[in-house]
Amino acid sequence: MNVLLAGGAGYIGSHTAVELLNSGHDVVIADNYSNSCPEAVRRVEELTGKTVRVYEADVRDHDAVRRIFTENKIDCVIHFAGLKAVGESVEKPVMYYRNNIDTTLTLLECMAEAGVKRIVFSSSATVYGEENEPPYTEEMPRGTCSNPYGWTKAMMEQILEDAAHADPALSVILLRYFNPIGAHASGRIGEDPQGIPNNLMPYVSQVAVGRRDHLTVFGDDYPTPDGTGLRDYIHVVDLAIGHVKAVEYAENHTGAEVFNLGTGTPYSVLEIVNTFRETNQIDVPYEIGPRRAGDLPSSYADAKKAEKILGWKAERNLADMCRDTWKWQSGNPMGYREG
Ligand code: NAD
Ligand code: UD1
Helix, strand or coil: CEEEEECCCCHHHHHHHHHHHHCCCEEEEEECCCCCCHHHHHHHHHHHCCCCEEEECCCCCHHHHHHHHHHCCCCEEEECCCCCCHHHHHHCHHHHHHHHHHHHHHHHHHHHHHCCCEEEEEEEHHHHCCCCCCCECCCCCCCCCCCHHHHHHHHHHHHHHHHHHHCCCCEEEEEEECEEECCCCCCCCCCCCCCCCCCHHHHHHHHHCCCCCCEEEECCCCCCCCCCCEECEEEHHHHHHHHHHHHHHHCCCCEEEEEEECCCCCEEHHHHHHHHHHHHCCCCCEEEECCCCCCCCEECECCHHHHHHHCCCCCCCHHHHHHHHHHHHHHCCCHHHHC
16 A cells, blocks of 8 residues: 555654555655654665655645645555644643644545545544543543643544544544554664653663663652553554554555554553663663652553454563664664764
């Protein structure tokens, strides 16, 4: 299939591009580089030996997206294009709603004009909200989100479900990611956050490489075995392969369907720190700090539906995630800026 990756130069998009190309699909990328850079796409081409058609474009821009659909016969869209920093979304909610919702609306409108009938969407476990108890299953109702970023995901799921309801020929696949970490095993592509990382693993790896002096563990008084938060960390390459399966499933599917992409096994913050240290034989100094506002004690998937229906299951373990993160971070201490 010919797959348009909106936001495809980013962390998850670039890894998905590699897996799609290696599975024999063609890839077109549209990205405005608001949180990424052309070097990531160059490395996707280097890793696969294949060419990617790239458009520097804002996915909210109808003319730009229309042009992509006119110049390429697109079979399926994967919509990664969004802003994702939770704290920033609390400070700049309108910017988050504008960017995340508008990209979705523009894609749906341009898909309708061009007769494109398949869309795979990057949703998040955050839509389970505060009411549901893990392990989360796909049929649980969406819950109350703790921040505007989370609400954009919940709203976009609703918009996409409504679009599928109105057009019976449409296939909408909502992928709820748990906590993607790790990098391509080559160490050539990986997560390259701008400024101070919000998420745990990039913070750990920046401490290890000497860019930050220590990690603050956000709370050790949760009702969990070691008191620190539990999350379902998933290797980004497993997640990327999940997208290949979703795109292939969408080929003969209509309606809207949700899949969790997680491992089903939670790990604590201290387990992450200790596995990173042991796997890579490198110290990660840390201190215990207060809880972070909005954090849940525990979040993990029931991962059975994706295995049963998509034939997909995460294969990589926590040591693989820590090793590959370090290969990327140690080889690219300043991310793509040294590329
Ligand atoms: P990322 O920031 O690395 O990638 C997003 C890409 O979208 C970037 O390349 C950015 O430049 C681009 N983009 C943003 N707005 C755009 C616009 N208006 N027009 C064109 N391009 C635009 O993030 P990621 O980690 O790869 O996440 C991809 C998607 O998955 C996002 O929608 C994110 O919310 C979602 N998600 C991520 C996580 C995670 O932990 N990384 C978890 C759950 C869901
Ligand atoms: C966060 C977002 C979530 C988003 C996800 C992926 C919040 C409240 N939630 O999830 O909406 O979908 O990122 O982008 O921000 N931790 C530390 N020290 C740190 C960083 C994190 O102890 O410096 C802990 C956290 O308290 C948590 C775990 O590590 O227990 C994972 O945190 P993080 O990587 O930010 O992911 P989430 O909180 O699951």
